[in-house]
Amino acid sequence: MIPDFQTIMLPLLMAFQDGKEKSSKELRVQMIAHFNITAEEQDQKIPSGKQPLYYNRIAWAIAYLKMADLLTSPSRAVYAITEEGRNVLTNPPEKITISYLNKFSNFSRNRNSEREAEIEDNQILEKTPDELIEIGYTRIRSELSSQLLSQIKACSPYFFEKLVLDLLITMGYGGSEMANGEVTPKGSDEGIDGVIKEDRLGLDKIYIQAKKWESSVGRPEIQKFVGALQGKRAKKGIFITMSTFTREALEYAENLDVSVILIDGQKLAQYMIENELGVSLKQSYKIYNIDTDYFVEEE
Numbered sequence: 001m002i003p004d005f006q007t008i009m010l011p012l013l014m015a016f017q018d019g020k021e022k023s024s025k026e027l028r029v030q031m032i033a034h035f036n037i038t039a040e041e042q043d044q045k046i047p048s049g050k051q052p053l054y055y056n057r058i059a060w061a062i063a064y065l066k067m068a069d070l071l072t073s074p075s076r077a078v079y080a081i082t083e084e085g086r087n088v089l090t091n092p093p094e095k096i097t098i099s100y101l102n103k104f105s106n107f108s109r110n111r112n113s114e115r116e117a118e119i120e121d122n123q124i125l126e127k128t129p130d131e132l133i134e135i136g137y138t139r140i141r142s143e144l145s146s147q148l149l150s151q152i153k154a155c156s157p158y159f160f161e162k163l164v165l166d167l168l169i170t171m172g173y174g175g176s177e178m179a180n181g182e183v184t185p186k187g188s189d190e191g192i193d194g195v196i197k198e199d200r201l202g203l204d205k206i207y208i209q210a211k212k213w214e215s216s217v218g219r220p221e222i223q224k225f226v227g228a229l230q231g232k233r234a235k236k237g238i239f240i241t242m243s244t245f246t247r248e249a250l251e252y253a254e255n256l257d258v259s260v261i262l263i264d265g266q267k268l269a270q271y272m273i274e275n276e277l278g279v280s281l282k283q284s285y286k287i288y289n290i291d292t293d294y295f296v297e298e299e
């Protein structure tokens with residue numbers, strides 16, 4: 001199991017007991033060995049998928065030790081222990097935590113300790129700031145998806161069909177031209193709720209079935225839709241529901257001669273958010289990194 005960044009801090013500081021400077025790479029190698037981080041665990045990524053989880057946690061352990069002036073960086077990606085750091089190792093605590101680092105005046109000045117005091121929760125504190133951002137973002141997306149589905153539930157079936165067409169056009173089907181999407185008139189749908197023309201002449205079409213159901217869609221409904229596609233001599237269909245599909249329905253759709261895509265409520269909400277349909281930007285934040293190249297002095 002990959003340790004949290006607070007668990008990493010003391011062993012990482014102890015790696016400098018020999019008094020030598022160490023590079024980021026050397027520290028990662030030592031921490032991998034110390035905590036027996038397996039090759040499989042080294043492949044684990046933070047939620048964004050942009051960085052290995054162990055790498056991220058070691059980086060934050062270094063950052064916090066630097067904020068407390070227990071480590072210093074004499075050159076780019078190279079670290080050394082300070083006099084303060086050596087003093088800590090003469091009588092080390094059982095574990096270096098954020099609460100422990102708050103005892104150091106420089107640490108308090110280098111960060112907003114009052115905010116951290118409000119969230120003295122072990123489950124929170126074991127996460128790095130990058131992980132907390134990812135967790136918060138995921139929660140916001142999840143809550144927004146639930147709100148979207150609740151909003152859709154309050155709309156009429158006809159509006160749901162229009163929403164589905166708007167989404168697919170926004171996603172690029174039909175050349176992103178709204179005129180290429182059409183909701184089938186009520187009473188004459190014959191199992192088809194909408195059509196998207198993939199080319200200007202309408203030689204290639206995608207047929208759509210939209211079910212504003214709360215119960216799961218089973219295999220019989222997919223079979224009916226496939227029958228409707230065959231009646232149109234069509235080879236492409238999209239079946240969208242705001243609920244879910246049964247396992248039998250999913251397995252059936254995977255083994256068809258025609259191409260039938262199934263989109264459930266969670267995917268529907270996800271696509272709406274990604275394509276900014278029915279949602280608007282509330283707030284944006286810029287996250288910055290140090291531009292280390294700027295600080296390189298020419299000899």
